[in-house]
Amino acid sequence: MSRPGTRVAKGSERDRLSGRFRRYAKVGTALGGVGARLAGQRYLGLPKDPAKNAAELRRALGGLKGPLMKVAQLIATVPEAMPDDYVRELSTLQSQAPAMGYAFVKRRMASELGPDWQARFDRFEPEAAAAASLGQVHRASALDGTALACKLQYPDMASAVEADLAQLRIIFGLYRRYDPTIDTRHILEEIGARLREELDYEREASHMRLYAAIFRGVEGVCVPKVRTKLSTGRLITMTWLDGKPLLEFRGATQEMRNRLAERLFHAWYIPFYRYGVLHGDPHLGNYSATHDGALNLLDFGCVRVFSPRFVGGVIALYRAIEANDEAAAVAAYEIWGFKGLTRPMVDALNLWARYLYAPLLEDRVRRIDEGTGVRFGAEVAAKVHREVRRLGGVAPPREFVLMDRSAIGLGSVFMHLNAELNWRHLFEALVEGFDGRRLGQTQAQALKAAGVPAAI
Numbered sequence: 001m002s003r004p005g006t007r008v009a010k011g012s013e014r015d016r017l018s019g020r021f022r023r024y025a026k027v028g029t030a031l032g033g034v035g036a037r038l039a040g041q042r043y044l045g046l047p048k049d050p051a052k053n054a055a056e057l058r059r060a061l062g063g064l065k066g067p068l069m070k071v072a073q074l075i076a077t078v079p080e081a082m083p084d085d086y087v088r089e090l091s092t093l094q095s096q097a098p099a100m101g102y103a104f105v106k107r108r109m110a111s112e113l114g115p116d117w118q119a120r121f122d123r124f125e126p127e128a129a130a131a132a133s134l135g136q137v138h139r140a141s142a143l144d145g146t147a148l149a150c151k152l153q154y155p156d157m158a159s160a161v162e163a164d165l166a167q168l169r170i171i172f173g174l175y176r177r178y179d180p181t182i183d184t185r186h187i188l189e190e191i192g193a194r195l196r197e198e199l200d201y202e203r204e205a206s207h208m209r210l211y212a213a214i215f216r217g218v219e220g221v222c223v224p225k226v227r228t229k230l231s232t233g234r235l236i237t238m239t240w241l242d243g244k245p246l247l248e249f250r251g252a253t254q255e256m257r258n259r260l261a262e263r264l265f266h267a268w269y270i271p272f273y274r275y276g277v278l279h280g281d282p283h284l285g286n287y288s289a290t291h292d293g294a295l296n297l298l299d300f301g302c303v304r305v306f307s308p309r310f311v312g313g314v315i316a317l318y319r320a321i322e323a324n325d326e327a328a329a330v331a332a333y334e335i336w337g338f339k340g341l342t343r344p345m346v347d348a349l350n351l352w353a354r355y356l357y358a359p360l361l362e363d364r365v366r367r368i369d370e371g372t373g374v375r376f377g378a379e380v381a382a383k384v385h386r387e388v389r390r391l392g393g394v395a396p397p398r399e400f401v402l403m404d405r406s407a408i409g410l411g412s413v414f415m416h417l418n419a420e421l422n423w424r425h426l427f428e429a430l431v432e433g434f435d436g437r438r439l440g441q442t443q444a445q446a447l448k449a450a451g452v453p454a455a456i
Contacts, residue, residue, distance in 0.1 A: 337397025
């Protein structure tokens with residue numbers, strides 16, 4: 001049974017009431033120990049140990065898998081949302097989630113590809129190569145010897161998504177009473193829509209085909225190829241891309257770090273400014289790199305299609321900030337979907353916009369953030385939050401959620417790499433001659449060819 005108005009992903013397991021009840025019980029049990037520890041520290045005077053508390057929370061959420069873990073990853077990228085100890089632990093969730101056992105995997109594979117599924121591979125490794133929030137990846141090889149990655153969804157994820165979103169709705173409601181600065185209703189709608197889409201692996205496969213077409217002929221950005229006959233709504237089989245985690249390149253030469261940062265910039269923003277498509281999950285587990293600096297894109301579940309008008313609004317806000325044009329900034333925010341903005345509220349939002357656009361406004365080689373070295377945007381976000389609260393709060397539009405998340409996530413990676421680039425040159429090359437009508441035509445053609453639904 002589905003929540004009214006909820007689309008059940010094609011090929012996914014149905015959202016069942018019994019599944020939701022099991023999820024409620026599992027979440028309560030897993031988080032109960034952490035809650036008891038925090039309560040004891042607060043009310044019984046037990047010694048406080050933030051690092052230990054954070055580690056326990058990470059272990060609890062990692063064992064739960066599913067959307068709560070993805071939400072924790074998202075929150076960990078938001079400046080000042082959590083203490084540093086918690087951010088460090090939660091940021092490791094995607095790469096350290098416990099995997100399903102092989103006996104379970106075999107049953108899942110048989111349900112997707114049939115009882116003779118093993119005969120369709122030359123080799124299938126029983127141990128998971130990676131385990132994440134909604135599924136895990138196994139290495140395999142095709143009958144023709146091609147190295148493959150098989151991404152298999154965990155069971156009962158539709159029920160888990162709806163159960164966790166229901167609990168998140170309660171948490172956000174309580175948070176609004178405590179701090180009404182940010183109206184979270186649109187944020188919850190956007191998170192819910194994206195999580196439900198991520199259950200549909202056929203949709204993710206179409207995203208992968210779209211990105212492969214976008215980056216065909218672009219040097220240094222690699223996208224896996226889907227093996228359609230070995231894929232279903234809960235299983236994606238794709239070519240395996242060898243590479244190392246991006247953070248292992250922090251000790252590389254400046255030239256190598258700059259090359260990776262430039263390719264990462266292109267990997268996120270060529271699709272957005274030329275096709276109106278944005279990857280909304282810049283988590284470190286979603287890409288790797290080769291020894292010669294090629295960037296591998298590995299996950300395409302959280303992809304959003306934007307209208308050409310919205311993309312134009314992002315560029316318009318940049319031009320408004322560049323020209324210090326308040327009227328143009330108001331018009332740009334309205335294109336984004338902000339409503340009823342007063343002049344003081346626009347001034348507050350511009351604090352954040354000026355920070356995000358700052359590297360694009362200076363025609364020189366620089367780091368993405370030349371501040372104090374704390375988490376990307378933390379100090380500015382805290383200042384904006386205080387000012388918005390003083391002014392009575394604001395309701396960010398749904399489209400803002402993934403844009404902001406991508407900017408924060410990418411900025412954090414650029415800081416980890418300590419990259420030094422002329423960001424203005426990169427950006428201006430992408431937006432030069434922007435034409436919304438032409439973008440609309442290009443977008444429609446690309447989406448149709450890949451089988452991706454149009455913009456929301």
